[in-house]
Amino acid sequence: MTTVPPARPLALPADDRALSPYTGYTRAHWEAAADGLLAAAWRYATPGGALLDLPGKPSVSGTRSDGLEGYARTFLAAAFRVAGAHGEDPHGRLDRYAAGLAAGTRTPGRDDMESWPLILDHTVQGQPMVESASVALGLRLTRPWLWDRLDPAVQDRAEEWLRGALRHVPAPNNWYLFPYTVAAFLESAGRADEETRRARERALDLLEGWYRGDGWYADGDGRAFDHYNGWALHLYPVLEAHLAGDTALAGHYGPRLREHLEGFSHLFGGDGAPIHFGRSLTYRFAATAAVGLGAVTGHTPLAPGVSRRLASGALRYFLDRGAVGDDGLLSLGWHGPHEASLQRYSGPASPYWASKAFVCLLAPEDHPLWTVPEEAAPVEEADRVLALPAPGLLVQSTRADGIVRLHNHGSDTVRPHGGESAAQDSPHYGRQAYSTVTGPTAPGNVPDNHFAVEVAGVPSVRRRVHPLGAGDGWAASWHRPVFASGPPMVPGLRVTSVVVARGRYELRVHRVVGAPPGARAVQTGWATGPEERVRSLLRGLHGWAGQDELRAPQGTAYTPWARVPRLTAPVEGTAVYACLAVLTAEEDDAPLARAAEVETADAHGVTVRWADGTVTRVGFAPAAAAVSVTVTEE
Incomplete structure (x- = not known):
């Protein structure tokens, strides 16, 4: 029987009110938050590290999918943390994720301790396709320190598992950006082919049809507008353009992110809270992903001090109000646990899509996002x-x-x-x-x-x-x-x-x-x-x-x-x-x-x-x- 070690609460540095007069948070606070959340989650890893079985009621996708979700979404936080530190990994987390990748892809679909579920159509077993994007993006961000050091046989197994996202049908909305992200990683790793090209083109073609103007995408062919604009529909193509150095892609999607932030930046309260609207609200401070991405890529109308005030304000808002429990884990809810805020697909590891907020760590220590003093958020300037x-x-x-x-x-x-x-x-x-x-x-x-x-x-x-x-x-x-x-x-x-x-x-x-x-x-x-x-x-x-x-x-x-x-x-x-x-x-x-x-x-x-x-x-x-x-x- 595996014994779970005791939780360690988030250990954050002292407030810096000189640099950050509104929130007190600096880059060091973001790094410490990522470290603390990862340390708590890894207490629930399987022996091989392929699944993180966080405690709580299983989602409709089942416990194996939930365990993959725990691995993939925390990997995203770890990847932003390590990539932002130019490969520095003092806690040795990438070794754990590498071992988990090897264990999870050894016999996908098998009912054992470590194997990952197969990626199938969204109507059959869809959730692994969502997680494949986080795995692929994590590998893309940490490629020099993780992927390039893997045994070739593990690389081949991982590629075969990831290609399940290219060969099956996503849900008719932002899900098409998951195979897009998988394809982008495979191409960056020298594994491009017709299959990856089609996945990328299909996603971008759909994205064009979903764009409604003012920097807003509908989440599919209807009229669903919510936080998925920032933490999915803008995030994946703009971040891909940034990582690939693709000026044409950046020139097309970057201005849309800038326009989105002109309005979206007004949707944060004076206490740092994002607007409580739309689905998947348990992702909490992921609502700042677009703000951080804009600062990192330069596609933003916001001054660096305003961007940090919004991002840090939201992070602090949730940390101060019990989003992280005594066990060190993000709970399913808003402040603390709140079942009415959830969707049927929510599982114990779902809140870790909040990891997308750590995209801000891709801005290095000397970036203005971290070096200039915080400035007032739009709501703090005037009635509007x-x-x-x-x-x-x-x-x-x-x-x-x-x-x-x-x-x-x-x-x-x-x-x-x-x-x-x-x-x-x-x-x-x-x-x-x-x-x-x-x-x-x-x-x-x-x-x-x-x-x-x-x-x-x-x-x-x-x-x-x-x-x-x-x-x-x-x-x-x-x-x-x-x-x-x-x-x-x-x-x-x-x-x-x-x-x-x-x-x-x-x-x-x-x-x-x-x-x-x-x-x-x-x-x-x-x-x-x-x-x-x-x-x-x-x-x-x-x-x-x-x-x-x-x-x-x-x-x-x-x-x-x-x-x-x-x-x-x-x-x-x-x-x-x-x-x-x-x-x-x-x-x-x-x-x-x-x-x-x-x-x-x-x-x-x-x-x-x-x-x-x-x-x-x-x-x-x-x-x-x-x-x-x-x-x-x-």
Whole structure:
């Protein structure tokens, strides 16, 4: 019986507030974090080092795949650490990974202590294809010190295992970049052929079709926009261009990363938190991978001090809030363990995709990323409202409390060929708004930031989001409400939604068309806990009849128990509703009562006068069109 040695907590250097006045973190902190996470994870390695069997509930892929995941994702952290130190490996980790590679590829697919699972189609046994990319990238980064020193027979076995990624079908999204990364490594190692060429071309062709502008890719043929932009869709091609010295590739994909960072850099709160939006949030500080990659490659609009402030801010945010447990391992969750933040594919080693954040270590010690003083993050400079028209998102941040809010009017997880089923509703996409200080409520609880039409007591769900545009302080979309029980849809029923953001205030306007008799409109606000520093306020301006507050006993990733404000009103046929919502850490409540008033309202829109005299007009097209929105300010 193998005895697991005791855990060693992360041992970080003392803060350096002279160089890093915002976070205290330096390059040495990043190195120490990588070292500590690797030391803890390797306590669970199999004797040959091929699998790292971290404790916890297995994923749907099974324990062998989970063990490979532990090897591959920690290898990525080790590779960035060693490559960034020009091959220096004081802990001898590359020898362990070399031994694990030899053991894992000796008899792939065999049910024994060490063998890696085969790479098959994503519908059969897909997860090993994901991990093949981390193995390949790790080998690419450490080639002079690991791959080039392997026995040729081990190299051949590893190549044969990796080629499984080239010969099988990925999931129809960012997964195509996994065989791309495998092919890039094999070509760098002198093993190029027609198979590697096809894998690279296929991935880049698909990537072109997924590019929507403003530096944003859809994660597949639909309209899924989230953190996968940074830690996958930008990361793999731009890093490959950098490692290969391919100026043509860099010239094509680098400017897109730069443009992405112009908007994405605004999605970090004053406390360092990334925006809590989209799937795979247990990857945590991997959200800074694009920031680090931009600094390393030069494809960034951010000053080096801003890049380090964002990256180190996110790393510190999670380390200070219990992301690493007493056992030294990254837990499955957000701060600490949080099951509602997970996907069915999440396993004990899944959080180690956070290793992608360590791409910043490829910047050497004398790089400005590490040598210049930290500078303020965008949220710390001024209040902002930033429209991202391509993904249909609106970013709203307030300097006083450091909160960033993301209004979603363009991202969903419905594939072009897919139906809209309420049973597939995802709290991480379907809500109207997300933030750096709140998370969506768990399934089965009252949904936060949601507009529903209740029919026969069954609330609707927003699945496919049809963007109508995003401009100066506003974003709009429409959707067909779908239902989990009873008829899945009501013929002719649709909801058009607009948000106008000013300072900390959100004007939310909805027009319902085709509501059946006896239906009810419901609008909820932000979910907050009774002991949190942030508060959620909601005030009806037009159309609403009732107001109350509901409990969400399963809470969010930020609080174990939450409450959600709610507005209600009867609805039939066509009706327009308007309200103000606020998520704030500031103390005064009074401004909500006098922040804005409706001057006129009818089925075609509303006119709202703000306290400073500004007038906002939200207008809807005639019912026959019902998908056109204009927002003007006088």
